[in-house]
Amino acid sequence: MNTFLIQCFTFLLLITYNITAQNNTEAVIGSANEWPMSGGPNGNYKITTNKDVPLKWSVRTGENIKWKKTLPEGGQSGIAVWGYKLFLTINPPNTNPKHKDVLKKYDVVKNRYEFLFKKEEEKLKKIKDLSYANLKENLAEPLKKWQNLLKNNSHYQKASSLERYDIKKNLMRKNDVGKDYAIFNNKLVAYIHTQSQNLQKTYDSLIKIGKDKRGGASSKNIILLCLNANTGETLWEKTIKGTFSSQYNYGFSDATTPCPMTDGKNVWAINASGGMACFSMEGELVWERTWEPSSGGKPFNKQFDSVLFEDLILNVEPPEKEDKERNKDWNYVHAFNKLTGERVWVTKMAITHYNTPIIGKTKEGKPALLIGRGGPHGVPERPIGLSLICLEKNNAGNALWNWEPKENNALAGWGALSTQHWDIDKASWFYKGNEHITVDTQTGKLISEKKLNTVDQFNYDIEKGKYVLSEEVKIKELQNQRHCNILDGDYLFYMVRYSPFIARHNVATGLNEHIEVPRDIDRDNNFIWKIQHTNNGLNSKGQLNAFDTRTRGNGFQKCFLGSPTMINNYIFFTNAVGMVYVIDATVEEMNESALVAVNDLGKSGKTWTVNTMSYANGKIYHRTMKEVICISE
Incomplete structure (x- = not known):
């Protein structure tokens, strides 16, 4: 391509550019080299x-x-x-507070709660408490279905470990299998809590600091x-x-x-x-x-x-x-x-x-x-x-x-x-x-x-x-x-x-x-x-x-x-x-x-x-x- 043709081609490109620029005249006058709003000078990003x-x-x-x-x-x-x-x-x-301080406090209360919960559950097993045994038996099938639901739920499986907490909460609120599991699991947990005032108080503290742990x-x-x-x-x-x-x-x-x-x-x-x-x-x-x-x-x-x-x-x-x-x-x-x-x-x-x-x-x-x-x-x-x-x-x-x-x-x-x-x-x-x-x-x-x-x-x-x-x-x-x-x-x-x-x-x-x-x-x-x-x-x-x-x-x-x-x-x-x-x-x-x-x-x-x-x-x-x-x- 000779020099004259190159110059003509360049001129045509400039004309095309100017036509485009005129169609996209900045919405804010004088903002060609600024960024006056979310979408920039033209408002179109x-x-x-x-x-x-x-x-x-x-x-x-x-x-x-x-x-x-x-x-x-x-x-x-x-x-x-x-x-x-x-x-x-x-x-x-x-x-x-800083989140790392909240986490330390949460771990202390959580470990205390899990120790007390396991202690009360072992007592009920030892005395062969019928109410506990029935609740545990009633939970077995809903638990199995719940585990299968999570295993086959693509949204839950693709989610990060942080996201899974909310997904499980939503499933227990909206899904029939999740609702069923939540009902029977809550009954079992509530019964174990009735065995110890100290356990219930520790649980209440865990719930409270759990809200701080989630942030907001x-x-x-x-x-x-x-x-x-x-x-x-x-x-x-x-x-x-x-x-x-x-x-x-x-x-x-x-x-x-x-x-x-x-x-x-x-x-x-x-x-x-x-x-x-x-x-x-x-x-x-x-x-x-x-x-x-x-x-x-x-x-x-x-x-x-x-x-x-x-x-x-x-x-x-x-x-x-x-x-x-x-x-x-x-x-x-x-x-x-x-x-x-x-x-x-x-x-x-x-x-x-x-x-x-x-x-x-x-x-x-x-x-x-x-x-x-x-x-x-x-x-x-x-x-x-x-x-x-x-x-x-x-x-x-x-x-x-x-x-x-x-x-x-x-x-x-x-x-x-x-x-x-x-x-x-x-x-x-x-x-x-x-x-x-x-x-x-x-x-x-x-x-x-x-x-x-x-x-x-x-x-x-x-x-x-x-x-x-x-x-x-x-x-x-x-x-x-x-x-x-x-x-x-x-x-x-x-x-x-x-x-x-x-x-x-x-x-x-x-x-x-x-x-x-x-x-x-x-x-x-x-x-x-x-x-x-x-x-x-x-x-x-x-x-x-x-x-x-x-x-x-x-x-x-x-x-x-x-x-x-x-x-x-x-x-x-x-x-x-x-x-x-x-x-x-x-x-x-x-x-x-x-x-x-x-x-x-x-x-x-x-x-x-x-x-x-x-x-x-x-x-x-x-x-x-x-x-x-x-x-x-």
Whole structure:
């Protein structure tokens, strides 16, 4: 190719890039090199830049780590960046004891209880107590069935040892075999307790300290932190009030889930427990407001993330009490004037707690927000499906179109659990487990429906020391990390739940590809394959304020991870134990060439995160329960 043709080709590429850039004009003016909200300048978690992009780093070794800032308590929000300031939210610190001290105390009481229990049981055996013998006999068959149930329950078998406690509790509460076992076992235990007051008192003490052992903390309020982006120094902090108390660091979101927002003049923070506030960049309060989340805030799997668009702040809330037009038990998108906190408009179409809407532009260049309805645990909003909400001032808040799946909520409603990624041609929607569909974003009509559970799988063979392709693998009970997904052209990328794979689905052809990723990295920077590791769920002070055992999973456990971030052609996936997988979205096959880097955010077994990564001015900002991290080459 001669020089003239090369110049022409380059010119055409620049034109194409500029057209794309115009279609993705940043939602926050002047934010091209900043990260003003959860989804970045465009609100879609994607950015194109000529600046440096760190691809490889390690908090464990210090590689490409500019600074780290220890946090006094955990949180889940993303990090907003403007100039030399970072904004994020945490839960309020408390005086709960260190978990290691609780464990020591628990072990002492537990050993005492088991000694006394065994002593009383031996007495009953020795005297051949008929009541004890009958209870023991009655328990034999339910115990056998219970053991078989656990052995054959795939959910229980796949779960980590930490998760199994809650799974067993749920089975004893909901499953007939589990209920039967619990009844007979409780009768036996209760009878043995009647033999000794000391045993009963010790048992009561064990139950009490057992609650402390499980951990947990809650608060109505959250804290907005402003840090120096160059050093991590705390510049100021402010309280964002809420209206009901919520648990810290729940694996499916907490009050700190929404990322702060900034336009370089002010900063806004949302407390998902029912609060919102605006501050100057120096921390002076401009306005604040509170509201009552629907149904007492339950289910609290509230994944709506912040959206800043022009002069509006978007939030998800129930309708105002005096609103007779909307269902009082449903949630809607509310738009507020960013400078006054005054409500400007409310959508007529509802949105579910679980949904993470995405801002974008239609083919005609109209700004819009894609929202969804549906999901488990009795979310009430109907009809299930999608709505594209117009953001143009003359039609703001109204639906450009609505789409409903033919299948019922139990199958189709799971699409509302996804981060609602879309582009000028299509929108993405998951069916439960095995299917994915695309919807035309011009018309709201169904484009295609494709299977997800027949895949070309690139597995790492440890003995051979390389990837091996297995074609057309049939996967049963496929689980997708609903929020850890992103759409790029005809390709949908997502993290697989319960198994260490990143998936790529071609929405046009239906081709599915999975690449296995390592679980961890050893001290010599070698990948660790197949072997699960969990995290301890502790904050920087050694407290276990994350009460749900699922928080302490293996990185691919059941939780709501934040959206991946896409910088140029690289997609950054972060799992719950702080491993960040960098994927090249342009590869022909999802083989070893797709896995660009595997990075860590902290020590193995001691790191937890569910937030989305931020990028600004050549630097990556990330966080865990323990610290904020600045990554720079």
